[in-house]
Amino acid sequence: MTHKAIAFFDLDGTLLDDKSQVRPEIKVAMTQLKENNVLPVIATGRTEVEVAAIMKEANIDSDIIMNGAFIRVDGTVIFSDLYDKNLIEEVYSAARENNDAISFYNEKEIWCNEHNKFLLGAYNFIHTPVPPVNPDGYLTKPVNMLLILGQDNDNYYASKFPQLNFYRNTPFSLDTVKKTVSKGIAVKILQEKLGLTKVPSYAFGDGPNDLALFEACDIKIAMGNAVASLKEQADFITKKNTEGGIVHALKHFELI
Template sequence: MKYKLVALDVDGTLLNGNGVLTQKTINAVNKAYHSGVEVVISTGRSLQQTRPILDELEIEGILVSHNGATTIKTDSKDIIYEFSYDIQEVAEIIKYCRVHGIQFSVCTAFDFYVEQINEYQIELFEKFNLNPIIHKDLLTLTDKVMKFTVDDQERVDGWRDIKLKQLRKTSDGFFQDIIHPNAHKASALEQVLYKLKIDRSEIIAIGDFYNDLEMLEFAGLGIAMGNAPEDLKEKADVVTTSNNEDGVFHALEEYLF
């Protein structure tokens, strides 16, 4: 099978345990890119967070960001497709969080908003290359929401019991992303394939965690990293070595070149 597209997760996949791109990984991705294969970075990160990685890889193209909520052309910032919603759909949670001092944030296609920020978050945002915009009232935001996040550091709770009619929570924990029900990496890739006229059998997807599952199952060849949970490995077509053992390099060398 001649594969025409490679979809790559970032954290735990492209990046090793120290959050670094190894030279072997850079070389393998660059080799694929320059051979004419469409390289799609598919991540929970935003374009802003992913830009340093794209620059280090020396590639441009299509980015599936916010775990599939936004699909963007990285050079022009044109939005190819989005699974978004209006801020009013999480109004009840926002009001509850305000009253109880629970931190929350909003991602639009290109921006990251908070209403307040503490020392813990400053450190966290710097670590993940996030530049927050402080907004006095996010309920007046007119841009569409790609991802709404609650970070209940003090385990105040109560907000988790608030029912959401049309949205999906990505976990049951005290740190949750709230997204459009159809937003995941596979649904975004489906739109990319339609645009590029590529069949799903002609793509390789590589990932390491549960937010990669739909993508791995959707792809013609779904490859789990060696550091992935065991039940995710069982659902993949094949397993490569871990992110600390240049798993992406070994996968591309074996199945693409």
């Protein structure tokens, strides 16, 4: 298929409503995009375990997950960036020193070292199941992303680990990936591997981890509920995610 454009969608606060659900008009819009030869791609901090049902409901077959650490297009894996075990142990140790919990992510599963109040708050916030406890699972399983569950130690982690990016996407959690990983870098990898570097790209987002996505795309669309820093970078500010913002913007740019 020859794609005439690519549209990248963040999930929470963007493609999903306030209950983390796909509204019926979103599925219709994604189907129309594909019929118009526009490739829809989910770009999220979550992993496929959390978004499989969402992707099916929204009729989307491609994703950039774990803030750019993994890419799948039409069922085929085209990129996977893994953590070094030694670095995992350093972050793990720092989290325990701060009485924060930690979750481990790959595209197939999520597990954690303990269930504390921050971890329970984080997964409740995005309406997904609490992961099982397996403190030593990282020793035998691949890890693409870490999640630090805590509230008051952002500056500490940023200072201690300059080689990592930390994205606070809920009041309870910090998405943690390598500096060489971002949604924006993943966009470039996807474009190059699919030969779509000259095809117009559209970014839809609402949070701070969408800044890199905006930088990588031609047209930047901020949701009405987006953070101020993202709106400042936007070419277009659409309605809120709970007010039909996605469909409004897609129609504005004549993609559907």
